[in-house]
Amino acid sequence: MGKNGIGKSTLLRTFSKVQKTVLGSIYFDEKNLEEYTENQLSKKLSLVLTERLPESQITVFELIALGRQPYTNWLDKLTNLDLEKVNTAINQTEINHLKNRKFFELSDGQLQRVLIARALAQDTEVIILDEPTAHLDIHQTVLIFSLLKKLVKETRKTIIISSHEVNLAIQLSDKLLILNDKKVLFNTTENLINQNAFTSLFPNNLIKFNKELQQFVINKI
Amino acid sequence: MEQKNYKKHFALLFLLLLILFLTNISLGSVNIPFKEILKTLSGRIATKESWEIIILNFRLPKAITAILVGSGLSVAGLLMQTLFRNPLAGPFVLGVSSGASLGVALFILGTSLFGGFLLTDVFSSWSIPIASSFGAFLVLSAVILASYRVKNTMSILIIGLMFGNFTAAIIAVLAYFSPAEQIQQYIFWSFGSLGNLSWSELSIFSSIYTIALLATLFITKPLNSFLLGENYAKSLGINIKKNKNIILLITCVLTGVITAFAGPIAFIGLAVPHIARLVFTTSNHKILIPAVVILGAIILLICDTIAQLPANEFTLPINAITSLFGAPIVIWLLLRKKKLYI
Structure with missing residues (x-):
């Protein structure tokens, strides 16, 4: 955490190779980030960004299933394992009732859960979230934070977030x-x-x- | 992805396509009984030899051209809209069609200005397709070169539009100094035409079309991930640059070859993807690609059928029909649904 403009997002975007390093190099599992191909990195690290999704008609299920792309074949066929991972992610984030909705129908809080589910389905050791509670009210914010805390406990994943919610971050991280x-x-x-x-x-x-x-x-x- | 069952939709559309195909072939300036048409199409000998010639050498290649042009432009439009994540993108915004127009304009209008050295084979059937492909290729490579320097897809879109304005201006200047006869010839080309293809041209056209369409199948997966934006697509393991280039190349080849053989045909590429999204209410390219192929074919067949209905001897310019018939549909769809998605 840090104040506005200090470089939180820049740091996370650099970690996740969304943007190039300003200076120096990053090592992930003792390997330079530059040496990872997109596909290799996509199996190690998943993202939840602040940018708005383009307006398409994909459903919540389809959106989460896109998280399986690093593992699917060229036709993007979901195997039983893929379906299992998607369903686990849906259960962990408790969004079963939203599964068949279009993503643009969701509230900001629901959408954030769906995006977290997508990252979970990607089955990576590390999940990076850039200001996951930026558009949310205090209740939704606490819900997301406690969800993340629960996920860390249950899945033993490393979850890195940037946040303005200093008080909550101190209590939970x-x-x-x-x-x-x-x-x-x-x-x-x-x-x-x-x-x-x-x-x-x-x-x-x-x-x-x-x-x-x-x-x-x-x-x- | 978990899919609703669209088999019924596709079966119905396919049936519609078949009916329209036969209707299209059975209409024309010469009245041929429907039975004779079926007879000829199934390889048996028709009662009159002239009917057989009309069907096999004129109507059948024209109907096939309509199917290829309609579906090809629709696929190109879908690819552009997904790549630019902009519902207003179409195959022509990248300057492909303006490039083709420039090629043809330079060829038809320029020969009168810059001496007659090209005139020797002006009217051979290949010169216009070659001029148009060359122009399309030239402008498109300029746009692709620009896209290496500019990362932002929106900027590429604007660069394409600027190229379009630029070429339109050159054509205007050329036209201003050209004799009426040549201007007329150019304008006729710009009306678009589905009926000028011989079987040998059609075979070249269809083989390029098939290759481009097969290539599209291979990028279904990256296309779906592009629906989340480039950053997410990259984090899903997609090589953005490579796939962007493939998408641009496919669009370019499809639009280039179609414009070369059938002239610039407006509207289809922009509108059919929207119609497909509204009919199938999905953005999943595994459904959308076959959907736009079949819907594009259907819509251009309808337009072509309308174009040849009013007068017996004359047909209306296809380019005008596509817009006249299509623009109201899109407006109506928008008024109903209020929103365009990609």
Whole structure:
């Protein structure tokens, strides 16, 4: 996490090879990211982006099944294994009732679940989500965060997200990467709190980090 | 992908295609009994030799051309709309048709301006297809070269449109300085025509068409992933650049060869994919590709049948019919559904 414009999305887009590295190189499983073909990488890493999907008529099921493309043959035929993975993803994200809807009929919260299901169906060790709760209200945001937390527990996948929801991220994440103008901190949430890492995240005149509550609070005006 | 059963749709459309095909062949300036037509088509000898010649050498190649042109343009339109994720894209926006027009215009109008060295075989049946393919190829390679430099698909679309304006301007200048006779000849070409193909031209046309269509089957999978946008497609293991080039190439070849043999035929490429999406309510290319092939063939056959209905000796320009008949359909569909998808 970090403030607006610090480069959260840029970092995630670079990790996922959506954009080229500005400087340096990235190693994934001891192999330079540049050396992965698209297909190799697609079996290791799946994405949930903030960009809007083009307006098509694909159904929720079709959208999730697209996650199986790295494994299907040239005709994109779904095997029993593929169908099983798709159905597991649908169950894990609890969207069985949406399966046959067109994706453009869904609310933002439902669509986010569907996109997460698509990433799950891709069956990768790592899932990267860029601001998964950007358009959601607080209730939907908590639902998505707890879903992600549950998925980490159940599937043992590594889920990397960028988020503006600082308070929720502190409560729910195992490890945090804090991007600052001056330095970059990466540690477990607990250690970061003890290191006073959050006090310098935002200018102090408006909001402060309250250590006992483990939350940011607005200064009394 | 889990699929609804579309077999019924396809069976009905196929039946419709067959009926239209036979209707198309049985209509024309010479009245031939339907029984004789079936007789000739099934390889037996018709009562009159002239009927046989009319059917086998004129009506049958024309009906087949209508099917190939209609389905080919529709496939090209579908590919463009998916690639650019823009419901207004069509095979002609890339400048392919304007390139072909430029080729033909330079050939027909330019010969009178730049001396007569080309005139020796002006009227051989091959010169116009060659000029048009050459023009299409030239403009398209310029667009493809530009697409290497520009990543954004929307910019490529605009570059294609600009090339179209540019070539239209050159044609206007050429026309301004040309004698009326040549202008008329050019305008006749631009009306489009399905009926000018001999069997030998048709065999070349159909083999290129078949190759392009087979190639389309191989890119069904990347086409479906393009529905999520390029970033998602890439994360699904699709080589974007390669598949983009294949899509451009197929469109180019299909549109180029069709424009070469049948002239610039408007509207079909833009509208048929939308009609197919509305009929089948899907964006899945495994359904859409066969759907646009069959619907495109049906619609151009209908247009051609209308074109030859009113007068017995004259047929209306096919290019006008496709727009006259088709534009209202798309407007009506839009008013009903209110939205265009890709």
